[in-house]
Amino acid sequence: MKQRTIKTALAATAVLGLAFAGMASAEPVDDTLVIDGVEIVTKAAGAAHLDGALPEAMSGWHFRDTETRAMQADDFDNPGMIYVDRGLDLWNAVDGTEGKSCASCHEGPEAMAGLRAVTPRVDEKTGKVMNIESYVNDCRTTRMGAEAWGDKAVELTDMLALISFQSRGELMNVAIDGAAAPFYEKGKEIYYTRFGQLELSCASCHEDNYGNYIRSDHLSQGQTNGFPVYRLKDAKLTTPQGRFVGCVRDTRAETFKIGSDEFNALELYVASRGNGLAVEGVSVRN
Amino acid sequence: MKRQFMLGMAISAFSAGVAMAQVAPENVEFADGAIAQSLSGTAGNADDGKKVFGTAGLGNCVACHAAVIAADIPFPGTVGPALDGVADRWSEGELRGIVANAKIMFDGTIMPSFYKTSGYIRPGDAYTGKAGTEPLPPILSAQQIEDVVAYLLTFKE
Numbered sequence: 001m002k003q004r005t006i007k008t009a010l011a012a013t014a015v016l017g018l019a020f021a022g023m024a025s026a027e028p029v030d031d032t033l034v035i036d037g038v039e040i041v042t043k044a045a046g047a048a049h050l051d052g053a054l055p056e057a058m059s060g061w062h063f064r065d066t067e068t069r070a071m072q073a074d075d076f077d078n079p080g081m082i083y084v085d086r087g088l089d090l091w092n093a094v095d096g097t098e099g100k101s102c103a104s105c106h107e108g109p110e111a112m113a114g115l116r117a118v119t120p121r122v123d124e125k126t127g128k129v130m131n132i133e134s135y136v137n138d139c140r141t142t143r144m145g146a147e148a149w150g151d152k153a154v155e156l157t158d159m160l161a162l163i164s165f166q167s168r169g170e171l172m173n174v175a176i177d178g179a180a181a182p183f184y185e186k187g188k189e190i191y192y193t194r195f196g197q198l199e200l201s202c203a204s205c206h207e208d209n210y211g212n213y214i215r216s217d218h219l220s221q222g223q224t225n226g227f228p229v230y231r232l233k234d235a236k237l238t239t240p241q242g243r244f245v246g247c248v249r250d251t252r253a254e255t256f257k258i259g260s261d262e263f264n265a266l267e268l269y270v271a272s273r274g275n276g277l278a279v280e281g282v283s284v285r286n
Numbered sequence: 287m288k289r290q291f292m293l294g295m296a297i298s299a300f301s302a303g304v305a306m307a308q309v310a311p312e313n314v315e316f317a318d319g320a321i322a323q324s325l326s327g328t329a330g331n332a333d334d335g336k337k338v339f340g341t342a343g344l345g346n347c348v349a350c351h352a353a354v355i356a357a358d359i360p361f362p363g364t365v366g367p368a369l370d371g372v373a374d375r376w377s378e379g380e381l382r383g384i385v386a387n388a389k390i391m392f393d394g395t396i397m398p399s400f401y402k403t404s405g406y407i408r409p410g411d412a413y414t415g416k417a418g419t420e421p422l423p424p425i426l427s428a429q430q431i432e433d434v435v436a437y438l439l440t441f442k443e
Contacts, residue, residue, distance in 0.1 A: 195408050197422055198398040199389075208396065209365050215342070215349040216361040249415035252425075254408045 027211055028062035028220075033280075035073055040169055044276030049176055053207055057277050060220035060229075063210070064285055068232065072284040080161060080230035080282030083237050087162025090155055096146030105143070109162050116167035116279045120268040122179040129183050129264035132160050133239065151258035157237040160228045161282050168281035172225050174272040187269025190262055196253025202270070222247075223274040224267065226283030233286060240267050311386075311403045311424050319391025320379035325401065325428035330436030338430045338437075345385075345400065345426055345434055355441055366397060371443035382435045385426075400426040 033040040042059035046052065061069060071077045091102045091109050106112070120131040128134070136159045137148040149156040176184040191202045205214065206222030213219070228237040238246075241258045244266060248255040256262040307327020314321055324330075338345040340359035352362035353369040372381065384391050386401035403421035411418040426434070 193407060195406075196410050197402075197406055197418070197425065199406065200396065200398070204396045205365075212364040213361070214363045214365050215346070219365070245415065248408075249410065249413060251410075252412060252418075253406075253410040253415075254417040255410075255415040 028058055029064075029066075029069070031062065031069060033059070033061055033069070033073060035075060035168070035281075038169060040280060041171060041276070041278040042280075044171075044274075047273060047275045050273060054221065054273060057223065057274050058210075058221055059223055059274075059277055059280065059283075060226055060285055061280070061283060063218045063220040068284055068286050072280070078230070078282060078284055079235075080228065080237060080284060083158045083161040083228070083230075084165045084282060086154075087158040087160075087165075090158055091162060096140065096144035098143065098145040100144045102139070109166055112163045113166040114170055116164040117170040117172050118174060120264065120271060121175055122183060122268075124179065127179065129261075129268055131240075131264070131267060132163050133241075134259070134264075136160075136163075152242065154236075157228055157239055157242075160239060161237060164228060164279060165281040167279040169278050172271060172275050172277050172279060174268060174275055176268075176272045180268060183265040183268050184272065186262075187265035187267070190266045191269055195248055196251030198251045198253075200251040202247070202266075221273070222270065223277060224271050225274045225277040226280040226285070229283045229285050231285055237282070240270070308428050311401050312421070314386060314401065316383055316387070316390045317379075320377065320383040321386055322379045324432055325382065325386070326432045328429060328432065330429075330432035330434070332433070332436040332440055334430075335433035335435070335437030338426065338434050344430065347434065350397070353441055369438065369441050372441045373439045374442055378435060378439060381438050382431065385431050385434055385438075398425065400424065401428070401431055 033042050042061050044057045046054035046057055061072060071079075075081050088109060094101045094104075102109070115135075116132060119135075120129050122128065123130050130138070133151075133156050136156060140146040141148050149159075174180075194201045194204065202222060205219050210219050210221045224240045227240045227243075229243070230236070231238050239258075241263045244263050245255045245258060256266075307324070309323060309325045314325070315323070336356070336359075339347040339356065342349070347369075348356060348359045348362050350363040350366035351369045352364065353372075355370070356362065376384070380391070384397075387399040388395050388397040389399060401424045403424055406420065406422070409418040409420055409422055410416060
């Protein structure tokens with residue numbers, strides 16, 4: 001069905017020749033992401049737990065145009081890297097009643113290497129889903145004596161950028177069994193629920209129609225391995241749950257809140273759909 | 287004076303006629319996915335329908351559908367089938383039914399229902415992300431549906 005749709009559109013392109021110049025190809029681009037001489041894994045066999053729903057997992061990088069892909073391949077051109085630097089300043093900044101910075105306990109940010117690849121994950125003691133943002137705020141409130149940063153605070157996205165960057169190139173390996181199992185199931189249910197007046201699920205666009213265009217937007221698989229993402233249209237970093245808010249809103253639905261049980265479960269589930277793809281550090285999308 | 291009065295009466299009668307002919311979203315009758323009766327009671331205007339078809343804040347049909355006849359509207363999508371020749375393949379009533387609520391003709395289709403007001407999961411207040419209260423206003427008005435159908439009826443090969 002999808003193939004036929006694409007062919008029909010391509011036929012129309014051939015007939016018209018103009019006006020369609022921006023969408024010459026509907027397929028994800030066959031390209032390799034190399035940053036500083038290191039190849040980043042942007043394609044992987046679909047995770048077994050998806051039962052074939054995704055034959056191949058693909059980073060959103062493959063769905064962006066040549067200029068945007070090139071921007072991510074060079075850290076000097078990647079606008080998201082500025083936020084990594086800002087995150088490092090925050091890492092070293094003392095805050096709160098305990099007179100501590102992140103560095104006081106963890107030393108360098110490289111101590112966080114690997115964390116981004118296995119989160120969100122379920123905390124064994126509390127049974128809560130923890131992503132990077134919730135770990136940072138937990139540390140601030142329980143160890144630093146500082147206030148939690150707000151859901152949309154730039155400090156939080158800066159820290160997410162810094163900590164994600166420490167895991168660049170590591171393969172996503174989010175656990176879905178054990179304590180994570182009920183959250184996985186809940187996230188999966190949300191993923192396939194058609195919300196809002198447009199009655200669209202995550203799957204409607206990102207499983208059934210990736211590779212197709214919705215107006216000028218080339219639909220990707222909605223993978224989260226690249227997050228935080230520098231979106232050129234927003235000129236700022238976006239977190240996975242920040243993007244969820246935008247997506248659900250655009251179905252003319254009442255969104256869930258960042259940090260809600262629903263979005264925590266959904267983030268875990270969506271991340272697990274990209275197991276095998278590499279953490280990109282800070283990605284660039286349009 | 288008398289003539290003005292008569293004219294006023296005529297306009298009132300005409301308005302009443304329109305109001306009576308309009309079919310509310312919850313009263314629409316489908317037969318095999320088609321809607322035989324005009325939803326507004328007023329003939330559709332294809333030019334207005336083209337605006338609804340191409341405007342993001344209205345029908346935004348072009349977001350998913352391409353067609354040679356609509357090639358002057360930029361960035362047609364590929365999520366839905368190309369619409370070339372739909373007027374040859376579908377009747378007016380079938381096109382009206384598909385635009386109003388495609389899920390009745392095509393079970394499980396991704397296509398949103400443009401003349402439906404309730405039965406949603408977490409319905410929102412348009413694109414605000416805030417909660418909406420059912421019945422929601424339909425995405426398109428009865429007349430906008432008729433206008434889009436009139437435009438689609440020009441899609442001949």
